[in-house]
Amino acid sequence: MTTAFWCVLVAGLLPYAGTIAAKGGRRFDNNNPRAWLADQTGWRARANAAQLNGFEAFPLFAAAVVVAHLTGAAQARVDLLALLFVAARIAYLAAYLADLAWLRTVLWFVGIGSAVAIFVAGH
Numbered sequence: 001m002t003t004a005f006w007c008v009l010v011a012g013l014l015p016y017a018g019t020i021a022a023k024g025g026r027r028f029d030n031n032n033p034r035a036w037l038a039d040q041t042g043w044r045a046r047a048n049a050a051q052l053n054g055f056e057a058f059p060l061f062a063a064a065v066v067v068a069h070l071t072g073a074a075q076a077r078v079d080l081l082a083l084l085f086v087a088a089r090i091a092y093l094a095a096y097l098a099d100l101a102w103l104r105t106v107l108w109f110v111g112i113g114s115a116v117a118i119f120v121a122g123h
Helices: 003-013 015-023 033-038 042-070 075-097 101-119
Strands: none
Touching: 003 015, 003 042, 003 075, 015 033, 015 042, 015 075, 033 042, 042 075, 042 101, 075 101
8 A cells, every 4th residue: 555545544534633622521512512512612613623624625635646546646756745735734733723823724725735736646
């Protein structure tokens, strides 16, 4: 299995770090989790937003890796870009939790840009 495919697995699981952060703690209401999350503020609300964004970013990345493999893109390039995507998404989550909006925006663009670069790598 290629590094890029392993990165798909990591990227698919990464939003759950935000989920755990958002819902962690004794006060979490598992009987009505969406309503409970909607009432959160501060870092818990940001963790929830980060997990949602992670789930939104994942399909483009996963599809890009598959397309790159199907089109015979240079594996070393795809692997490097996939690692960049994962690193950007990890940093994005950290920036979101730390309330660093400007850095979060930059990291979002790095992540999406790397996914697009993977998608067109074989063309």
